[in-house]
Amino acid sequence: MPWKNNDPEVRLEKIYNGDQQAREELIKDYTPFILSVASKLSGRFIRLEDEEASIAMIAFNEAIDGYRKERGGFIAFAEIVIKRRLIDYYRREKKYRSQVPLAEELLVANSEESLYTRIEVEEYKIRLQEFNLTFAELVSQSPKHVDSRRQACQIGHTIAITAEYREYLLEKKSLPLKSLESDQRITVSRKTLERQRKYIIAVALIYIYDLETLEEYVNF
Amino acid sequence: MKKGILLEKHKRYWLVLTSQGEFKKISPKRSGEIGGEVSLGYSFSRMVLQAAALLLVFFLSASFFVSYTTVAAYVTVDINPSVELGLNRYGLVIDMKALNEEGQVVLPEKKFFRNLDDTVQEIVDSAISNGYLALDKEEENVILLGLSASDNLDRWTKELDEVVKHTSSSIGSGVEVKVINAGVDSEIRVRASELDMSLGKYLLYEKVESFVVDLDEDVLKESLGKGGIAGFAKELGVSPSELVRNADDKEKLKEVFRPGMPEDIKDDRGVNQPEDAPQGQVEQSPGDSQEKQGMPKDIPRGREFDGDDKPQGQNEVPIKGGPKRNIEGEEISED
Numbered sequence: 001m002p003w004k005n006n007d008p009e010v011r012l013e014k015i016y017n018g019d020q021q022a023r024e025e026l027i028k029d030y031t032p033f034i035l036s037v038a039s040k041l042s043g044r045f046i047r048l049e050d051e052e053a054s055i056a057m058i059a060f061n062e063a064i065d066g067y068r069k070e071r072g073g074f075i076a077f078a079e080i081v082i083k084r085r086l087i088d089y090y091r092r093e094k095k096y097r098s099q100v101p102l103a104e105e106l107l108v109a110n111s112e113e114s115l116y117t118r119i120e121v122e123e124y125k126i127r128l129q130e131f132n133l134t135f136a137e138l139v140s141q142s143p144k145h146v147d148s149r150r151q152a153c154q155i156g157h158t159i160a161i162t163a164e165y166r167e168y169l170l171e172k173k174s175l176p177l178k179s180l181e182s183d184q185r186i187t188v189s190r191k192t193l194e195r196q197r198k199y200i201i202a203v204a205l206i207y208i209y210d211l212e213t214l215e216e217y218v219n220f
Numbered sequence: 221m222k223k224g225i226l227l228e229k230h231k232r233y234w235l236v237l238t239s240q241g242e243f244k245k246i247s248p249k250r251s252g253e254i255g256g257e258v259s260l261g262y263s264f265s266r267m268v269l270q271a272a273a274l275l276l277v278f279f280l281s282a283s284f285f286v287s288y289t290t291v292a293a294y295v296t297v298d299i300n301p302s303v304e305l306g307l308n309r310y311g312l313v314i315d316m317k318a319l320n321e322e323g324q325v326v327l328p329e330k331k332f333f334r335n336l337d338d339t340v341q342e343i344v345d346s347a348i349s350n351g352y353l354a355l356d357k358e359e360e361n362v363i364l365l366g367l368s369a370s371d372n373l374d375r376w377t378k379e380l381d382e383v384v385k386h387t388s389s390s391i392g393s394g395v396e397v398k399v400i401n402a403g404v405d406s407e408i409r410v411r412a413s414e415l416d417m418s419l420g421k422y423l424l425y426e427k428v429e430s431f432v433v434d435l436d437e438d439v440l441k442e443s444l445g446k447g448g449i450a451g452f453a454k455e456l457g458v459s460p461s462e463l464v465r466n467a468d469d470k471e472k473l474k475e476v477f478r479p480g481m482p483e484d485i486k487d488d489r490g491v492n493q494p495e496d497a498p499q500g501q502v503e504q505s506p507g508d509s510q511e512k513q514g515m516p517k518d519i520p521r522g523r524e525f526d527g528d529d530k531p532q533g534q535n536e537v538p539i540k541g542g543p544k545r546n547i548e549g550e551e552i553s554e555d
Binding site: 043114115116117118119120121122124125135136138139141142146149150152153199202203213214216217218220 | 224225226227228235237238239240241242243244245253254255256
């Protein structure tokens with residue numbers, strides 16, 4: 001793997017100094033990586049000719065421009081950008097598909113459906129990462145009792161549909177505890193809110209980013 | 221059945237979001253795609269596995285229970301109170317029964333699953349405190365242990381030897397403690413109980429019987445039942461401890477009886493007896509000798525002769541010595 005030997009950050013310096021050649025070389029060298037990210041996301045093998053491949057390459061190029069050294073390694077950053085762009089692409093695709101006549105949709109339904117939920121899960125994962133949350137962590141953070149889970153999910157929903165709370169959450173990366181406490185719709189104590197905050201955030205993100213399939217799982 | 225959406229796959233576990241909003245770790249299934257639905261109920265194969273495991277546990281514990289509660293050996297203790305103990309294969313007392321009224325007195329409280337040694341010790345102690353074992357009258361004191369095991373005779377013999385050693389040392393040398401062994405023949409115990417005798421007494425009787433021709437068997441049996449071994453020995457005119465001490469050795473037993481035995485027959489017996497099978501195999505020896513010598517049939521003999529055919533043996537008891545009379549009676553009635 002060529003890119004492993006050659007520190008991408010060093011090559012990025014050249015690119016930022018206006019070396020167009022270096023940019024093309026970097027993209028060329030990292031094409032296998034780009035394809036593997038796309039393949040991993042979609043769950044099927046992506047070849048260079050596929051539409052996903054070109055979207056992923058454009059995303060990679062975008063990542064070069066958007067990269068800031070202070071935010072960590074370039075590769076990790078590029079991976080997130082590629083995934084996001086692909087997710088956006090798949091969502092657009094889905095909307096388009098839903099306008100296709102029913103009979104035709106049924107033909108592709110099975111494989112497409114699982115692809116979309118897969119994309120949703122991948123997107124969810126990325127969104128959670130922004131809040132420093134992982135699925136593994138949420139396992140231990142899920143309220144044990146069904147009723148308390150249901151209550152927490154409702155709070156998450158409330159946050160997602162209330163613009164004020166939603167913006168607070170996305171901006172500050174934490175719950176607007178004070179406002180929630182005084183909200184009439186929320187009956188639980190601040191202590192409970194604090195204890196369940198990770199879970200509540202996780203649920204709120206599902207609603208905020210409109211992850212349809214996952215919504216079904218937290219709306220019970 | 222509960223369902224979940226597969227979020228993340230790891231080698232040893234999967235992470236899912238259940239339909240009840242719970243993030244959960246589950247063990248990997250055979251197949252599943254990220255974003256795909258997984259059922260969280262028990263899979264069929266897993267249920268089968270669990271059922272099999274449960275069954276296995278059940279059978280193991282059942283077989284253990286059976287082995288624990290099945291009598292592997294019977295030991296009778298005759299002082300004169302007679303007690304029968306049933307032992308499981310682990311050498312623990314799982315059954316005890318008084319074989320006569322005195323036995324009822326010395327029968328230990330029904331504490332089961334104790335080892336043989338302790339139980340016998342308690343019986344002996346109780347016999348002493350109830351006056352059945354008078355430690356000062358030397359001649360009268362005998363303890364006869366009868367053994368009948370379904371298998372593993374060596375082990376049981378060893379165990380009983382331990383008991384003998386213990387008992388002897390705890391009550392002093394004045395008491396003759398002896399083990400008399402039925403071998404692995406389970407029929408003997410049945411025959412003994414048919415005659416209302418303890419295993420030990422029956423074996424003793426069986427051994428002594430060949431030396432005694434001039435005494436009534438019924439009288440002997442009666443004395444064995446009522447007077448215990450001491451009474452039996454008295455009837456035979458020998459010392460109880462002598463009798464018991466030599467009970468398992470025909471040669472020596474012969475010595476004991478020689479003085480009191482009638483002229484001709486004793487010599488015949490004396491020559492023939494030692495040729496027979498070793499002690500423990502009592503079942504065959506008298507039967508064989510009986511055949512050789514063509515002796516008149518008497519009850520226990522007849523039974524032994526018939527060997528494994530129990531019901532027939534049973535039938536012979538009431539007819540004993542009677543056939544002649546019966547025939548005569550019939551003839552008379554016909555006339």
